Amino acid sequence: MKEYSPKDIEKKWQDIWEKNEAFKTSDDYTMPKYYALVEFPYPSGQGLHVGHPRPYTALDIISRKRRMQGYNVLFPMGWDAFGLPTENYAIKNKIHPRIVTERNVERFKNQLKAIGYSFDWSKEINTTDPNYYKWTQWIFLQLFKKGLAYKTKMPINWCTGCKVGLANEEVVNGVCERCGSPVVRKEKTQWMLKITAYADRLIKDLDLVDYVEKIKVSQKNWIGRSEGAEVDFKLKGLDETLTVYTTRPDTLFGATYMVISPEHPLIDKYKDIIENYSEAVAYREEAAKKSDFERTELVKEKTGVEIKGIKAINPVNGNEIPVWISDYVLMSYGTGAIMAVPAHDERDWDFAKKFGLPIIEVVAGGSVQEAAFTDIKTGKLVNSDFLNGLDVTAAKAEIIKFLEEKGIGHKKVNFKLRDWVFSRQRYWGEPIPIVHCDKCGYVPIPEDQLPLELPEVESYMPTDTGESPLAAMTDWVNTTCPCCGGPAKRETDTMPQWAGSSWYFLRYIDPHNNDALASKEALEYWTPVDWYNGGMEHTTLHLLYSRFWHKFLYDLGIVPTAEPYKKRTSHGMILGENGEKMSKSRGNVVNPDDIVNEFGADTLRTYEMFIGAFDMAASWSQNGVKGCRRFLDRVWKLQELLVPGDSYSKEFETKMHQTIKKVSNDYEGLKFNTGIAALMALLNDFYAAKHINRAEFKTFLILLNPVASHITEELWEIAGFDGYLYQTKWPEYDESKTIEQSITIAVTVNGKVRGKVTINLDEDEESVKAKAHEEAGVKKFLEGKNIFKEIYVKNKILNIVVK
RNA sequence: GCGGAUAUGGCGGAAUUGGCAGACGCGCCAGACUUAGAAUCUGGUUCUUCGUGAGUGCAGGUUCAAGUCCUGUUAUCCGCACCA
Numbered sequence: 001m002k003e004y005s006p007k008d009i010e011k012k013w014q015d016i017w018e019k020n021e022a023f024k025t026s027d028d029y030t031m032p033k034y035y036a037l038v039e040f041p042y043p044s045g046q047g048l049h050v051g052h053p054r055p056y057t058a059l060d061i062i063s064r065k066r067r068m069q070g071y072n073v074l075f076p077m078g079w080d081a082f083g084l085p086t087e088n089y090a091i092k093n094k095i096h097p098r099i100v101t102e103r104n105v106e107r108f109k110n111q112l113k114a115i116g117y118s119f120d121w122s123k124e125i126n127t128t129d130p131n132y133y134k135w136t137q138w139i140f141l142q143l144f145k146k147g148l149a150y151k152t153k154m155p156i157n158w159c160t161g162c163k164v165g166l167a168n169e170e171v172v173n174g175v176c177e178r179c180g181s182p183v184v185r186k187e188k189t190q191w192m193l194k195i196t197a198y199a200d201r202l203i204k205d206l207d208l209v210d211y212v213e214k215i216k217v218s219q220k221n222w223i224g225r226s227e228g229a230e231v232d233f234k235l236k237g238l239d240e241t242l243t244v245y246t247t248r249p250d251t252l253f254g255a256t257y258m259v260i261s262p263e264h265p266l267i268d269k270y271k272d273i274i275e276n277y278s279e280a281v282a283y284r285e286e287a288a289k290k291s292d293f294e295r296t297e298l299v300k301e302k303t304g305v306e307i308k309g310i311k312a313i314n315p316v317n318g319n320e321i322p323v324w325i326s327d328y329v330l331m332s333y334g335t336g337a338i339m340a341v342p343a344h345d346e347r348d349w350d351f352a353k354k355f356g357l358p359i360i361e362v363v364a365g366g367s368v369q370e371a372a373f374t375d376i377k378t379g380k381l382v383n384s385d386f387l388n389g390l391d392v393t394a395a396k397a398e399i400i401k402f403l404e405e406k407g408i409g410h411k412k413v414n415f416k417l418r419d420w421v422f423s424r425q426r427y428w429g430e431p432i433p434i435v436h437c438d439k440c441g442y443v444p445i446p447e448d449q450l451p452l453e454l455p456e457v458e459s460y461m462p463t464d465t466g467e468s469p470l471a472a473m474t475d476w477v478n479t480t481c482p483c484c485g486g487p488a489k490r491e492t493d494t495m496p497q498w499a500g501s502s503w504y505f506l507r508y509i510d511p512h513n514n515d516a517l518a519s520k521e522a523l524e525y526w527t528p529v530d531w532y533n534g535g536m537e538h539t540t541l542h543l544l545y546s547r548f549w550h551k552f553l554y555d556l557g558i559v560p561t562a563e564p565y566k567k568r569t570s571h572g573m574i575l576g577e578n579g580e581k582m583s584k585s586r587g588n589v590v591n592p593d594d595i596v597n598e599f600g601a602d603t604l605r606t607y608e609m610f611i612g613a614f615d616m617a618a619s620w621s622q623n624g625v626k627g628c629r630r631f632l633d634r635v636w637k638l639q640e641l642l643v644p645g646d647s648y649s650k651e652f653e654t655k656m657h658q659t660i661k662k663v664s665n666d667y668e669g670l671k672f673n674t675g676i677a678a679l680m681a682l683l684n685d686f687y688a689a690k691h692i693n694r695a696e697f698k699t700f701l702i703l704l705n706p707v708a709s710h711i712t713e714e715l716w717e718i719a720g721f722d723g724y725l726y727q728t729k730w731p732e733y734d735e736s737k738t739i740e741q742s743i744t745i746a747v748t749v750n751g752k753v754r755g756k757v758t759i760n761l762d763e764d765e766e767s768v769k770a771k772a773h774e775e776a777g778v779k780k781f782l783e784g785k786n787i788f789k790e791i792y793v794k795n796k797i798l799n800i801v802v803k
Numbered sequence: 804g805c806g807g808a809u810a811u812g813g814c815g816g817a818a819u820u821g822g823c824a825g826a827c828g829c830g831c832c833a834g835a836c837u838u839a840g841a842a843u844c845u846g847g848u849u850c851u852u853c854g855u856g857a858g859u860g861c862a863g864g865u866u867c868a869a870g871u872c873c874u875g876u877u878a879u880c881c882g883c884a885c886c887a
Contacts, residue, residue, distance in 0.1 A: 214807055214882095221806060224886065246887060259887090302885085328885045338887045346804085347885055416886050536881075573881095610828070612816060616808090617880080621815065627828050633843090674817065677827035684827090746823040751868050752855095753823050781855075791867050797822045801867050 004636035006600025009714040014116055022726050023067070023075070023118040029525045031072035036063045037505055037565070039534035039542075040078045040125075042497075043104035044085055048111040049582070050590045050608070050620065055533045055571045057605045058614060060117045061667055061706035062531065067118075068702070068730040074526060075118060076508040078125035079105050083497045084162060084179075087428035091460050097428045101128055111593060115601045116709050118726075123508050127500030132507060133430040134451035135517040136499050139549060141433055141444045142556060148194040149422065151442060155263070155288070155331075156421060158186035163466070164425050165190060185288055188466060191432060191493060193420040195548045199223050200413075201562075202547055211568040212615070215539045222540045224416025229400050231339065231409040233258060236311040236320060238273075242266065245334030245414055248344060248376075249403065250395035253384040254362035255339035256352070258312050258323045259304065261331040262287040267307070275308040280325055287327040302328055302351045314339075315408050316385070316399075326351065334414055343368040363392065420545065422496060425468040427460040429494030437481035437488035446482050452490075468492045501542055502549040505529050505564060517558070524560050532565040539570060569670060572616040574608070579619045590620050602708035603629040609672035609707055631680055632711055635704065638683070638692055639718065645693025652689075652696055654740055655682060660733035663703045672707070679704055694719065699731045747772040748799045749781040757798075765792050772798050 017023065036059045041052060063075040081101045090097040105126065112119070125132055143149040156165040161181025165188060170177045195202075203223050206216045228247035235242060242258065260266060262284040271277045283305045304326035311320045328347055329338050342352035342359040349372035352359055359368055364382045366373025373379065376392040386402075387395045403409030423432070433445040433452045445452055455476040460469050470492040471477065481488035503517070509526045510518035534542070543565075550564035575581055576588025583589065595604045607628040612618040648656045659682050666675030682700065686692040692700070698721055705712040705725055716725040739761065745768075747755045755777030759768050769790060772778055778800070785802035792798045 217807065218882065221883070224883095226886075228887080244887080248887080326885090328887090330886065333886045340887085345887065347887075350885095414886080416883095540882085610815095619815075621829070623829050624815065630843095631828080673815095674827080677817075680827055744823090748823080748868075756823075789867060791822095793822060793868095797868085799822080799867055 001637075001639055004633055004711070006602060006710065007597075010114070010116060010596075010601050010710040013710045013713045014113060016724075017116075017118070017726070018121075020724075021122075022724070023063075023073075023120055024122060025074045025076075025120045026072045028072060029521070032070065033074070033525060033530075034063070034066045034071040035074045035526050035528070035530045036066070037076075037508075037529045037532045039538060040080050040501070040504060041108060042080045042083055042085075043101065043108045045089055045100070045104055047104075047107050048592050050592050050595070051574045051582070053115055053592055053604060054574055054608050054611075054614075055535070056112070056115070056117055057608055057707075058571065058670065058672065059531065059533055060605075060709075061609070061672065064118055064706040064709065064726070065664075065667055065730060067726070068705075068728060070729075074123070074508065075120060076123040076125075077112065077117070077119040077121070078123075078504060078508065079108070079127065080497065080501050080504070081105065081126055081128040082429050082495075082500060084164075084426070084428070087426060087460055088162075090428070096456075097460065098128070101126075114596050115592070115604060118709075123511050125504060125507050125511050127430075127504065128428075130451040130453050131514075132511075133500065135507065136430050136495065136503070137433045137450050137452060138447060138517065139503060139553070140430075140495070140499070141447065141450075143193060143552065144434065144442075144444055146552075148197060148552065149191060150194070151189055151191050153187060153189045154192075154421075155185040156188050156190055157183045158188075158466070159183050165421060165423060165466075186466070188423075190421050190423040191434075191491075193422045193548075195420045195545070196415060196417055198548050198551055199225070199415040199417050201551060202417075202544060205547075205551075205563055209563050209568070210566060212570065215536075215543070215568055215570065218539050219544060222417065222544060226414050226416075228412055228414065229396075229403060229409055230335065230412045231315065231403060233312040233315060233339065235323075236313055238270070238310070240266075240270075242312060242323070242337055243335045244337045244339045245412060246339055248341065248392075248396075249399045249409070250381065250384075250387065250390075250392050251341040251344045251362050252314070252316050252339070252399055253387070254341040254343050254360045255314055255321065256319075256342060256358045256360055257321050257340045259326050259329045259338050259340050259348075259351070260307075260323060261329040261336040262325055262327050263331040264325070264336045266337075267325065270310060273309050276305070279305055280307060283325055302326060302347070302354050304328075304351065304355065306355075315406075316402075322357075324351075324355075332418055333416065342372065344373055346372045346374065348372070362387075417544075420498075420548075422499070423493035424496050425466055425492075426494050427454070427457060427469040429496065430499055431470070432491040432493055432495060434491045435479055435481060435488040436491065437484060437486060439486055440481055440483040440488075443481055443483045443488070449482075468494060470494070498542065498545050502546045503553070505532070505546070506550075506553075506559065523558070527559055528561045528563060529565045531567045531569070533569045533571060535573075536570045539568075543568070569615070571614055572612075572618060574611070575617055575619045577620050577622070582620075588620075595625060599625055599629045600632070600710075602632055602711045606632065606676060606708050610676045612673055614670045614672060631683070632708060634683060634687070635708070635711060636715070638686065638697060638700070639715065641686060641690060641692050642697055642719065643691045643693050645695050647695050648699075649693055649696065652685070652692075653737060655685060656696060656699055657733040657737040660699065660703065660731050661735075661738055664730070664733070667706065676707060701725060702728055702731055743795055745795065746797050747775060747778050748797065749778060750801060751799065754778045754781050759795075761795060765794075768792060768798060772800070 038055050038059050063073045067073050086097050086100050090100050157171045159166050159176040159181055161176055161179040171183045176183055203220055203225055206219060226247050228245060229249040230243050230245050232241045232243050267280050304324045307323045310323050312323050314321055340348040342348040343361045344363055361368045362382060362384045363379035365375060365379035379392055381387040381390045381395045387398055400411050431452045431454055434442050437443055455473050457469055457473055477490050477492060479488055479490055506518050510522040513519055546564055553559045554562050578588055580586055607625045610628055659678050662678045663675045701712040701716055713725045741761050742758060744756050744758045746753050747757060755775040757771045757775050787800060788803050789801040
């Protein structure tokens with residue numbers, strides 16, 4: 001027997017698979033299809049991380065198993081290659097980002113191939129390829145034509161380090177998600193995508209898909225739907241209405257002041273009337289200077305300025321109330337103005353306490369001078385005229401009816417979700433295919449001129465002015481208007497990294513199509529994605545953005561399904577040996593190449609699947625890796641125990657059927673750790689028996705093949721089984737043969753196990769009891785006692801209750 | 804603060820419907836092989852004062868029977884965070 005040498009056999013089989021196009025997706029659309037998708041990586045300079053193989057191996061297992069079960073499987077891979085780190089590296093080392101990207105992709109690809117994934121590489125895509133981003137730009141143009149892409153001046157999150165505008169989602173604790181520099185707000189004209197137009201459907205259609213519950217919850221929370229009302233307040237002595245949004249219109253009688261956001265237009269509109277205008281402006285400037293981080297840090301300490309010279313009128317009781325400015329009211333949510341009900345809102349309560357504003361109780365049940373009373377279940381309305389005595393729900397309905405009749409308010413649904421800031425002032429992204437003409441405004445580039453390719457520039461350095469490096473390319477920027485032929489300027493902002501990843505799963509389906517993002521027939525056959533697995537960190541943004549784009553394409557009739565992904569799961573993170581997140585600074589990073597070199601790809605694959613429950617975080621353990629290698633060594637040596645036999649032996653028949661069932665179900669249910677454990681246990685049984693027949697060996701190899709693909713293929717060949725293992729059919733099990741005919745059950749006395757008896761399947765209850773009473777361990781505990789009750793659960797347990 | 808999750812041996816983790824807690828792996832202990840070590844193989848391994856004992860973060864409850872169900876509570880992790 002040869003030594004087990006992963007180095008030799010893994011390369012050998014990877015070459016054979018490649019030469020045979022073993023995992024190429026078929027164009028036979030009569031076959032049942034299965035589309036398995038993993039998140040494509042950003043090809044960073046660091047190379048593959050041990051976190052990558054966890055989800056990749058998981059769906060590789062599913063894909064390999066499904067192929068053996070007769071499915072036409074699409075399991076593709078590609079590169080999400082636009083992005084800041086590449087650009088930053090390019091700037092630092094003066095290399096074109098395209099070259100950097102090529103190099104990184106090459107490295108990633110070699111690493112992935114060395115792990116032996118069954119990707120169909122003929123479907124490979126790269127978001128930075130002009131043939132790919134042609135269609136990213138095309139989708140953008142469709143959004144523009146439908147009015148879902150628009151340009152607006154707005155305060156953006158400005159990263160002081162990257163010198164680039166960030167989406168809200170990219171700001172973490174007030175600092176840039178990528179570089180950690182402080183983020184401040186800055187006014188800039190930006191391209192926006194109207195994702196809010198899809199907010200309702202993005203929530204409702206979650207009912208159509210099979211996502212793990214926590215993903216659905218986080219999608220819903222992010223969209224943040226809330227039901228309430230808009231109410232108009234008149235300003236005293238002015239022909240002006242200040243509209244607020246509230247989820248508690250029932251508390252309208254308790255509104256003792258109003259607050260508007262520092263950026264609210266009212267301030268400038270009435271600068272001549274506002275007695276302390278300069279104070280208001282100073283406050284606004286102070287607020288703008290604060291980074292979001294400082295704003296949230298100071299959560300407890302409320303600040304604000306009263307607007308002198310303006311009063312509002314509470315529309316239900318005619319009371320004159322002051323109007324304040326405070327940065328706890330956000331311009332970007334609701335109307336940028338609120339009615340403050342300090343008795344029943346914690347933030348208003350804090351503010352009122354600090355500035356000595358009146359607190360009027362309108363829902364009884366708490367002590368509002370001590371704390372805001374926010375319980376909406378138990379309270380009854382008081383001090384509220386016609387609402388008195390109602391509970392909160394009834395009062396809400398009543399007041400909305402009243403407001404609508406009087407024409408001073410109406411029911412309103414709001415979302416936390418905001419439109420998507422789609423501009424980046426960067427070089428390494430998709431150019432936005434729009435020109436600006438003084439006469440015609442924003443004009444789309446004709447579709448036949450796509451892709452609009454990135455020009456070669458001298459420097460990728462972003463500028464302090466906030467312009468993209470493309471702005472310096474005057475030859476490129478100055479162009480003619482496709483509409484009137486006059487002079488025009490190209491858009492110099494580029495798209496965010498999210499753009500390319502919002503539709504990549506559609507391009508995999510037909511990646512070389514020059515006439516459409518994918519052919520109609522291919523889309524009909526392959527969509528939706530049957531199973532999409534990715535990290536929890538992408539369950540809000542990427543998932544939401546791609547669902548939005550997909551729904552938009554669905555509305556255009558381009559894709560046949562309303563939802564892109566039928567099923568979505570998430571894997572847990574892989575932590576360092578010390579239980580902390582892997583990072584260079586902590587010195588606990590494990591490089592997958594080292595594991596492949598030292599132990600082999602099959603060991604890496606097996607270990608990452610055996611490490612623990614798939615959806616939970618798990619700590620790396622080098623000893624655990626060794627254990628998996630030991631398992632594969634023992635699998636290799638099974639050759640020595642091989643005996644003839646073309647059907648399962650009596651001894652192992654039940655076990656074989658049980659294991660086929662367990663492994664099949666466990667793989668499909670993402671319970672790889674217990675599936676592998678079952679194979680280890682079976683292996684131990686073969687060793688205990690000191691033999692395994694050819695039929696058993698064959699099944700064992702097939703079951704293990706999706707996990708440890710190379711070693712099983714090699715053993716298959718050595719044993720002289722027909723053809724290649726990857727072409728073999730997945731084994732079936734017979735349910736009736738998974739059931740043992742003779743079983744051992746526990747006998748408990750007063751709930752404690754005192755003995756065991758062996759019985760036949762479905763043995764008569766009286767006979768089981770008789771056996772149990774004679775069992776030595778049990779007998780001891782029955783002596784001198786009265787049997788009070790006996791509970792027999794068929795084929796499971798017998799509990800005897802004695803006194 | 805809000806939302807989600809987790810808590811089981813020395814460690815990673817198992818345990819369909821409530822029905823033998825600790826599968827499988829690591830580590831450790833003993834033995835075999837070896838001049839010796841490594842590797843490998845065999846056996847053992849929750850704790851224990853060894854009993855008719857205790858035991859799934861903690862305190863109660865339901866049940867013949869609870870890691871699993873109910874009430875309360877603590878700790879840790881993740882996400883969101885002034886969203887009116």
